[in-house]
Amino acid sequence: MKDVSALRDQVVQLTKEVGKFILHEASNFDVSKLEHKGLNNLVSYVDKEAEERLVAGLEKFLPEAGFITEEETKSEQGEEYNWIIDPLDGTTNFIHGLPVYSVSIALMQKDELIIGVVYDITRDECYHAIKGGGAFCNDRKISVSDAPSLADSLIATGFPYYSFDLMQKYLQVMGSFMQGCHGVRRLGSAALDLAYVACGKFEGYFEFNINSYDVAGGALLVQEAGGQVTDFRGGKNYVFGREICVSNSPKVQQEMLQLIEPFWKE
Numbered sequence: 001m002k003d004v005s006a007l008r009d010q011v012v013q014l015t016k017e018v019g020k021f022i023l024h025e026a027s028n029f030d031v032s033k034l035e036h037k038g039l040n041n042l043v044s045y046v047d048k049e050a051e052e053r054l055v056a057g058l059e060k061f062l063p064e065a066g067f068i069t070e071e072e073t074k075s076e077q078g079e080e081y082n083w084i085i086d087p088l089d090g091t092t093n094f095i096h097g098l099p100v101y102s103v104s105i106a107l108m109q110k111d112e113l114i115i116g117v118v119y120d121i122t123r124d125e126c127y128h129a130i131k132g133g134g135a136f137c138n139d140r141k142i143s144v145s146d147a148p149s150l151a152d153s154l155i156a157t158g159f160p161y162y163s164f165d166l167m168q169k170y171l172q173v174m175g176s177f178m179q180g181c182h183g184v185r186r187l188g189s190a191a192l193d194l195a196y197v198a199c200g201k202f203e204g205y206f207e208f209n210i211n212s213y214d215v216a217g218g219a220l221l222v223q224e225a226g227g228q229v230t231d232f233r234g235g236k237n238y239v240f241g242r243e244i245c246v247s248n249s250p251k252v253q254q255e256m257l258q259l260i261e262p263f264w265k266e
Contacts, residue, residue: 004114004130007061007107011117012128014057015103018050019121022088022103029095044095047071050087054105058083065107070213082108084239086213090189104191106216113239116220118195127195129224135198144227144248145200150255153181153203153248156193160209169263170208176259194218197246198225204247204256208232208264212239222246228253232264 025046048071055067055074066078069085083105088094090101099122107115118127127142129135135142147153155177160167177184185202187193191214193205198221216239219229229246231238234257238244245260247253 005133008115008117008128008130010061011058011105011107011115012126014054014061015105015117015119016126017057018053018087019103019119019124021053022046022050022094022101023121026094026097044088044091046094047088047091048073050103051085054085054087054103055083058085058105062107068212070211080109084108084213084216086191086211086217089191089214090187093188098188100187100189100192102189102191102195104213104217106220108216108239113216113220113223116217116224118191118217118221120192120195127198127218127221129198129221131220131224133224135221135225137195137199142199142225144197144222144225145203147203147248148251150181150204150252150259153252154183154185154201155181155256156185156187156196156202156205158188158190158193158207158210159186166208172263173206173260176263177256180255180259190214191218194222194246197227197248198222200248204245204252206232206243206245206256206260208243210242210244215239215244219244219246230257232257232260 051071051073065081065083066076067074067083086104089104094101103119105117114131116129125137127137195218196202197205222229227248231241232243
C-alpha cells in the first residue's frame with residue numbers, strides 16, 4: 001500500500017469535495033424524494049449520490065480494499081483492507097435543515113483502524129488521523145480535554161430511532177449521567193460527537209444500537225487525540241459491537257462505565 005499519510009491526504013480532499021456536493025444539495029433539497037428504510041430511518045438521494053462518489057474515489061486510491069457502507073452501494077469486503085463509510089451521518093438533521101451532519105470514512109487493516117476522517121460539513125472543518133500520527137482539525141493538531149472528572153464533563157449521546165427494547169435501560173443510564181456531569185447533549189451525528197470529544201468540546205460520548213460506519217472514523221480520532229475508546233464493558237468490540245463509550249481520560253472512562261454497567265449486565 002502507498003504511504004498512509006499520502007492516502008489520508010487524498011481521502012481528506014475527496015471528503016471535502018463530496019461535502020461541498022452535500023452542502024449544495026441542502027439549499028435545494030427535494031423532500032418528495034425521501035425514502036424510508038425502516039421506522040424513522042430516512043435516506044435521501046443525497047446519501048446515495050454522496051456514497052457513490054466516495055466509493056468511486058476510494059476505489060482509485062486503494063483498488064485492493066473492500067467496503068462496508070451504510071447505503072450498500074458497494075458491499076464486497078476485502079481480505080486485508082476495508083473502507084467503512086457513512087456518506088451523510090445526520091441525515092435527519094440534514095432533511096430538517098439543522099446544520100449538524102458529516103461525512104465519516106475509516107480504513108481498517110484487518111481489525112485495526114489506520115485512517116479516520118470526519119468532515120463537519122457546515123463548519124468546513126475536516127478532522128483526520130492516521131494510526132500513530134496524532135489527530136488534526138484541518139491543519140491544527142487537536143487533543144482531548146483535560147477535565148479531571150465526570151463531574152466536570154459535558155457528555156454526548158444518541159437516541160435509538162428504532163429497536164426500542166432497551167429504551168427503559170437507556171433512560172435509566174441517561175438519568176445517572178444527567179445527575180453526574182455538566183450536561184448531556186444529543187446532536188444527531190455520532191461521527192461529530194466523536195470528533196468533538198477528540199478536539200475537547202465534549203469530554204465523553206456513549207451510545208448503543210450504533211453501526212460501524214457511524215463510529216469507525218471518529219473512534220480513531222479520539223484515540224489519536226489521547227482519549228479512551230471501549231465498548232460498554234470496557235472491551236475492544238466498539239466498531240462492530242453496536243455500543244461505544246469514549247472519553248478524554250482513563251478516570252472519566254471508568255466513571256462513565258461505572259454508571260452504564262449496573263443497567264447493562266448480560
